Amino acid sequence: MDKILIVDDEENIIESISMILKSEGYETESCLSGAEAINKVKNSEYDLILLDIKMPRMDGIEVLEKIMEINSRQVVIMITGHGTIETAVEAIKKGAYNFLQKPLPDLYELKLIVKNAVEFKKSRDELIRVRKDLIETYKIVGSSEKIRNAVDLVKKFSKVNSNVLVTGESGTGKELAARLIHLYSDKADKPFIEISSANLPEEKTDLELFGGIEDGNFIKGKFELAEGGTIFLDEISNLTGEVQSKLLKVLETNKIMRLGTNIEIHLNARFIFASNRDLLEEVKSGNLREDFFHRINVFRIDLPALREIPEDIQQLTEYFAKKFCTENNIPVKKFSKSAIDLLLSLRWAGNARELKNLVERLIISVDKKVIEYEDIEIPGSRHLKEFSELFNKNMTLNDFQNESEKIFLLKMLNDYKYNISQTADALKIQRSHLYKLLTKYDIPTPKKRSGTS
Template sequence: MKNILIIEDDKNSAKILKKFLEKKNYKVDVYYDLKSIQNINLNDYDIALVDMILPDGKGTEKIKDFIKINPYLKVVIMTGFGDVQDAVYSMKSGAFDFIKKPIDLKRLFFVIEKAYEEIELEKENLKLKYIVQESIKEDFVIGQSEIMRNLIEIVNKVIETDANLLITGETGVGKEVFTRYIQRFSKRKEKPFIIVNCAAIPKDLVESELFGYEKGAFTGAEKSKPGKFELADQGTIFLDEIGELSLEIQSKLLRVLENGTIERIGANREIKVDVRVIAATNRNLEEEVKKGNFRMDLFYRLNVININIPPIRERREDIPIFIEFFNKRYAKKYNKSEIRFSKDAMNMLLNYNWPGNIREIRNFVEKIFIIFDTNKIIKKSDISVFFINNNKKEDFEYSSMTLDEIEKKVILNTLKKYEGNKTKTAKALGISLRTLQYKLKKYEKLQGEI
């Protein structure tokens, strides 16, 4: 609903404006002086129609105060005493427009529609700015492919609704970042945002984590504790990897979605909660339903709107964008020159399927900075060791390994490639012979301790 605030001391004029705007499907609140609006929340309004002269002050003198509270509020000044000087002062103070009395309703409607167009544009710009900021924080770039632009367009349409969302996609595509983006621009943005990784909680603790428990409910329950749903009341809860929940917990979650109530372990009363649920999974829940691993009724409750984030192999034009993004990031982190790939090396990267998606690209770029001298051009022969398994997802190990494990594997594979020649191995890796010898002794020592 579009919300308009009217501050007008002429009650008859205010009544006419309210009636006209409500017919245009706007929600309108009317106040007759400045004192009466002291306790209202200006962030609840999009547009303020303010009389220039009010019983307890000038409306023009409040423009800056209003905008300071709500930077996106469009203030339209109304006056029967208007002249050019008043108009200039109003606009310099931050007013969106200036209308003379008696109010021409057609002109007013035009100004309001124009104001909403600007509001939408500002919101879109804010969203784009947020994506950039979140990209930096979350190691995630949105990409520029048409498929991703279309996806963002869909997300923007549902962002301000309270509908449950199911975000699907393979591991590493950025499901949590999309969730943060949705939360940031939802009606609940100022309310709690609780993230739960369902796969990370031991099965015997899931119920107590989600729904809480009462004192004495079980051994060790020395005091009552609210669950994640209670903590998310009035806000949003993100259930990541929801496909990992047991059928028993699924039935309890269904009750929350249907009735808006939870029951702590050991309690004999229900607690009302108002929570928007966003769930994510890398599983095919429809298949899990057929197998009996996931409740059909819960699936339909969650799947009101489905956002499916495509894997990177389905939008290859985004691969160079991600590589460049992480290239700049890790050059700064490791205080090294940015990586320069030869043409055949870049072609190899563009044709690789990246089963670990964005996360795998990030790990790949970082290990190049760790292992190689980035002052030299990185050739296909330098990086082919990372792609020995030729795109076989089930055999690809690196995306799940630590950086120390990756480093060890690359060094040993390169040493094998050069048939034990340490000088050639060190040269290929861009490290000194002394460093290579130190690393090999370290691996021998670790092997001896096992």
């Protein structure tokens, strides 16, 4: 039953309102002073408070301020008979939901105003609950310093209405960070529009982003669909120079122009950009405009690779296992110490996403309560086989060193999808040194591989 508190220094007003509300199925409480009302709010929760503005000792505005300090989400309707409209407007600015003037409106209108206020509170409470559930769904797990710093930045940046750049290797959680920025912000109840630059149709990119007319039909672009909310633009270095130029203008003016028109539309949305590449290298190679890079590289979050935060691997493993088992009504499975030690020894080129996939696969495939070391299939077994064959060959030490180094390089390149910067970083060598090794062992560079495929 919905509970309403009536605060007025006139008992006859309290009795009249209480009788009407009880007939509608509401539970009511009442008090004759502001001080008593504040004590009640401290100790009880109410779906609605009806608060008189003009009361002795402590007026309604002062009581409202105290109530908002206790619970900023409390729904309050002010009742005014002596004050002016200006006083009521002041109350609205201080957090009141609405106001009523004495003499009170007719019965139907009073019931409707109260019903709408109670329904408003229920809807808002449901939105808050859904928001909390989503924050739990998309939370970034880990207690390492690097993860704590990243989460702190997510929360800080969510409070300012500025564009954000999120970088990190594939599988580090860039989308999670973007969604959390959106959910922690005051845009949480507005759209979150995700755009993968790599999947934009080249011939229809402008139409997809800005909207326009196609075959006589008006098509709303993704930017317009995000009105009031957040645009998550992933893999930004895949955008063409022309699109980057147009996007730069959007960022500078907060305006967009539909394809085939001369009408500018104001855009009220936050951009969150993401990339798994070294953007400075992308600028040097000409894939990313320098002015565009500097425009978006202000509020930045760098997510660490999993190999940089091994102290989080056990926590992530247990989190993924519990979450997957709970979602699929499976008894929660554990990982033995030897299994965890093995996971700690791996490099995880696919980062947290690769670990998550492995954990879920093991939970389904291993029919035991505790997953052991021997249950885990080590990634890269093909390269292990090549090493094994190498051991059984007759060759000089120099030939063995060269062959084993080549196999190892191929494995690392494969793990990092032939991303030169990430592979060199993992090997702790300069990119120029890596290129020399590729030439030495006649290993095609990414451009040569794509050119011959």
